[in-house]
Amino acid sequence: MTPFAHATTPGGFLLVLAVILPVCAVLAIFACGPRSAARIAMTTLAAGLAIAIAIAVELIASGAALSYVVGAWRPPLGIALRADGLSGAMLVMTALVVVTVGLFARVQYGLHDGAGGGRAQTTFWLMLLALWSALNAVFVGEDLFNLYVALELLTFAAVPLVCLDGRAETVKAALRYLLFALVGSLLYLLGTGLIYGQYGTLDLLTLSRLSRQEPALSAALALMIVGLLAKAALFPLHLWLPPAHAGAPAPASAVLSALVVKAPVFLILRLVLDVAPPQAAAIAGQLLAVLGAASILFCSVMALRQARLKLMIAYSTVAQIGYLFIVFPLAAGSAELPPWGTIAWTGGALQLVSHALAKAAMFLAAGVIAEAFGHDRIADLGGFGRALPLSAAAFGLAGLSLMGIPPSGGFVAKCLLLTAAVIEGYPWLAATILAGGLLAGGYVFRVIDTALAIPAVPVAPRRPVPRRLELAALALAVAAVLLGLVPLRPFGLLQIGRDGLAMAGLP
């Protein structure tokens, strides 16, 4: 059994750094006062990006997962951190989005408060860093309770971001988010308790080697997955997401929509693929796919109906999250081909990353628009492309990725999922993917058409917006498009560290 046990690998300390560096920065901000908040945050962003890249490089160079056993206490006594290829991709994606959003926020706050820190600005930096630490902890965590702590930290860092401006409606949205997320956490904790009571371990690697199918495990998994679904806002549990994501300030919305909802999705992926017995996982996977498909269709129509730009983007997030859930039956794999060897697995991971980049770009572009015009009612924005060409271009490029138009990351992802649906014989999933693309085309096109219009009375920006602010959104959108040009070989990265993990149920 030794090859499967955790052992600290040479680059393992990087994982610890990725988790604790942002926390240290939070403490440093408390120590040095709000005046230096932005400076400390920017330094940490640079260092964190370097760490994420170092982890990815180490993964590719060694071709094996990175592990770190905290305090040299092996599980089940101690806890372990582990980053396989997928975790590595998530870490780098998170770092990219957080850094770009940080740059955007720095410029935006510079416009309003000058160099000194306002209350909202300091809170934003603190919460952004805390959130980053929590995300990294989710991506490298191996221990179910550790993951619970990370999820809680994530929620408590995300909720204040929703109501940074302190308006009554955003506070209401934040409370709604908090309550629903807490219900989700409770369910997750309940499931964790059941598992600990039954097996005496919370280590994912150990659990994945249990080849049993017991009611307790099934009940525990069901509770945990539903709890995570509530946090991921999959249809029909999306009640909190649109008001929360649409009400938050632009940089906060970008992080929430691009990253925060991905963490529970990532955990569901691990639970279904690693812990659940494969036969049961197949049926549960079908159920999740039905929910995903409903999410795509229903929330895309809702996005089309929205009059406000940010609400539209928020509903689009719920729809795009749906694509991640239709991966389950498509990536079921077979005896010869493990799930992570299927094209659907690659497609799902690519969708996760490209949506994160594109959605962050869209929210930042919407933020620039709201900054310039003071509102985000689509109907009253006719011709905004003339005033803000870079933001319109960013929105359009990000839209290409959401619609799945080549060449973009979203296109390659949808193409891979479609191919999987055709090969595995799921015509209804193929039809859903296509219909989702068409509806996405509808809501993106509505904005582009508005941007290109030449109304009788041209809209004038309420205040000038510096180019630097627009560049952040454009950079993310270009990254989302360029993802489509990357040959799929780096996504061999996704397979790193998976082969060492015996599939549950196999001897």
Add this chain to the structure above:
Amino acid sequence: MTPAALLLAAALLFPLLLAIGCLSARFRARALSVLVAAPLPALAAAILVPEGRFAFFPQPFRLTLVLDQPGAILLGGAALLWSAAGAFAASSMTRDPAAPRFAVWWLLTLAGCLGLFLVGDVVNFYLLFTLASLAAYGLIIHEQSAAAHRAGVIYVVLALLAEAFLLIALVMLAATHPDANPPIRSVVADLPASPMRDGTVALLILGFALKMGLVPLHVWLPLAHPAAPTPASAVLSGVVVKAGVIGLIRFLPFEAGMPAWGAALIGLGIVTSCYGVVVGITQRRAKTVLAYSTVSQMGLLAVLLGVGLETADPDATNLAAYYAVHHTLVKGALFLGIGILAATGGRRLGLVLLLMAVLALSLGGLPLTSGALAKLATKPMLGYGWLAGAMTLAAAGSTALMVHFLLIVRRDAAGNPAMSPPIGQFAPWLVVLAASLVIPWSLYPAVSGETVASLLQPEALWKVTWPMLLGAVVMLFVDRLPRRLGLIPEGDIVVLAQAGAPLVRGLSNRIGEVDVNLRRWPVAGLGLIALAILLGGALMFRA
């Protein structure tokens, strides 16, 4: 890298580079004047590169370019029209403040359209098809009128639909291929043995028929062509619809043949060609009549391709390309001619009208013009049965429609004050006109395998003349029918589709209500519990 490969690459990349150059504001301000040059590498490639050459660009581009006979014929005609229409636009739009933006959309559409005739791999075909489809939207809405926006919206909806059909068809084609980006030729060779053969072919035909404008998917043409600026209408009608033609040529298995689908395509084509004529004759505006004529002509092309598919005759692709290049040049010249006529009056008017008449009647098969050549070249393939009869009737219908068109443009231009068109517009028009008369003659022996002398036989002349006379006589009668004009609105069945709008709105409102309910706390809580039970049940289920 051989010179041929370089030229092929330049044909695709030069317009793209010019489009990228438009990122610079200084270049963009003068972009209108480079439109004429953008398609020149493609024109050179069509003339100079020997057939059958291909160029392969390895990772990370994974791009294959090939030039076969149908591709070369279509590429040459299209590049010529793009260049001339670009010169026309440079002259006619100098005072338009939005011209730089128009130039960007123009270059993107051009790159996509011309690239399609060259590209040999599946992924890049889809990429260029998308580029051509979506960028054309910018050309259609350029005038920003309400009609242009309506046309643009309908166009985009249909274009996205075509994209979706095509995407799933291409995925089904390539799904079992070991290569991630296989050559088109190899997946099409595998198609007849594929278990998803019929579904794939149906989706391919749907996707490309939308682009070509086959009934009932033709509604975007008669809305978009009149709404766009004149040079844009010329390329939309002349070249952009050919994206569907080259798609069918490339992706249908003409070597193996598929009789049932061939017959379906023939039926679709015949219906389309009749429908275009009948609806076109009720229209009042010259550009709309031309758009319906394009619909009708695309129907004829579908018939040619259908016959090829039915009888497993790969030569049909050459003939279809030959017919298509005739249509590209003639229709392009006719659209540009509308712009010329609007700027002509007095003495010159008669001459311009005469040239327009030659062009228009060429579509019906006027002897010695490209239309007659195209019809004679395709005649042996159609045989002498009912199909040949139907095609003859279609030629008569085309003549009738064109007579109607000529009457409209004569009436429109009658009140013009004495003036002559700017040379910057007149010269490009003459170039296309001359090309439409000359190029088909030079290609005829290579395509049909017969000598040019055979065209001058009295028998051959009579073969194309009598349907024309028939059409003209029919038009004499139809022209006397009262209340014919304006009977059918532009875009015909789209009006019916729009009648379904309240239904769609009702459905959307219903979804909105459901969403409000789902987002209530008690409902969400119930949902949470129900999901937990369902999921638990699913996980406990032992198969």
